[in-house]
Amino acid sequence: MLLLALDSSSSLASVAMVDSEGKKNTLLYHHHEIHERTDSSSLFRGLEKAITLVGKPDLIVVGLGPGSYNGLRVSVAAAQGMASALGIELQGIPSALAMDHEDPSYWIAGDARGGKYWLALVMDHQFAQEPMLLSPENMTASLLTMPLLPLLASTPLPQLSESNKITIAYPSALALARISPRSSSKKWELSPLYLKPAHITR
Numbered sequence: 001m002l003l004l005a006l007d008s009s010s011s012l013a014s015v016a017m018v019d020s021e022g023k024k025n026t027l028l029y030h031h032h033e034i035h036e037r038t039d040s041s042s043l044f045r046g047l048e049k050a051i052t053l054v055g056k057p058d059l060i061v062v063g064l065g066p067g068s069y070n071g072l073r074v075s076v077a078a079a080q081g082m083a084s085a086l087g088i089e090l091q092g093i094p095s096a097l098a099m100d101h102e103d104p105s106y107w108i109a110g111d112a113r114g115g116k117y118w119l120a121l122v123m124d125h126q127f128a129q130e131p132m133l134l135s136p137e138n139m140t141a142s143l144l145t146m147p148l149l150p151l152l153a154s155t156p157l158p159q160l161s162e163s164n165k166i167t168i169a170y171p172s173a174l175a176l177a178r179i180s181p182r183s184s185s186k187k188w189e190l191s192p193l194y195l196k197p198a199h200i201t202r
Contacts, residue, residue: 002028003180004050004057004082005173008043008075009067009095010154011035015046016173017054025178028054032172040074047078056086061180063095063171065193066110066118066131067154072192080190091180092190095171097125098179099152106150107143109157109166117157118195121146125179133195136160 001021007014015031031046051057062079065072076092083090096108105123112118117139121129134142136159143151143164152169160166 001059002054002057003059003061003177004047005061005063005176005180006043006047006075006079007063007095007098007171007173007176008035008040008071009063009065010071010170011068012154012170013040013042013046014063014171014173015043015050016177017050017057018174018177020177020181023181027174030174038070040071040078043075043078047082057088059089059091059180061091061093061176062190063098063173063176064092064188064191065095066112066195067095067171069192069194072194076190076192090190092188093176093180094127094131094188094193095176096120096131097122097127098171098173098175099169100172100175101150101152101167101169103150106152107146108152109139109160110153111155111157112195114196116196117159119143121149125175131193131195140164 003018003020005016013035017029019026029050033042035042060083109119116133118131120131
């Protein structure tokens with residue numbers, strides 16, 4: 001089965017085409033490129049090249065966030081449009097479950113804007129605790145009372161205390177493709193995983 005995965009929830013546009021047979025995944029194409037939050041051209045270049053080089057996929061998997069408001073809207077809309085046009089199945093998986101990190105269990109945090117951060121606990125590519133909004137102070141207190149695991153974030157979070165060592169990591173389309181067969185225990189709604197209304201910058 002040819003599986004096309006895409007994610008643009010962070011500052012990295014990620015596209016992967018994988019030939020999936022049971023537990024074996026053969027990578028056929030991978031596009032991983034830094035992009036501006038307001039520029040989705042890198043994502044579309046990756047999608048175009050994946051289809052041109054490999055052909056029509058049998059399944060599309062898209063990252064649902066949390067993350068960039070614009071990036072999520074673009075990637076989810078692109079995945080929905082392609083799935084409809086090609087007449088194939090579409091699956092959504094939270095981007096936070098598919099980080100480019102060697103450990104499948106970790107804390108993951110992000111900037112939710114407006115003085116809030118979000119925090120989630122991932123155990124073996126599944127949420128043990130779904131994303132929740134916290135103040136930086138409450139997040140620090142929460143991390144001190146919970147399992148000792150790596151803390152990942154796609155951007156620096158300067159308001160966290162220095163005692164919390166943050167590893168910068170990004171959601172990966174390849175990781176989305178690899179965990180897709182294991183995500184059947186929960187079907188996520190095919191819409192961006194927003195934690196609060198859009199932040200308007202003046």
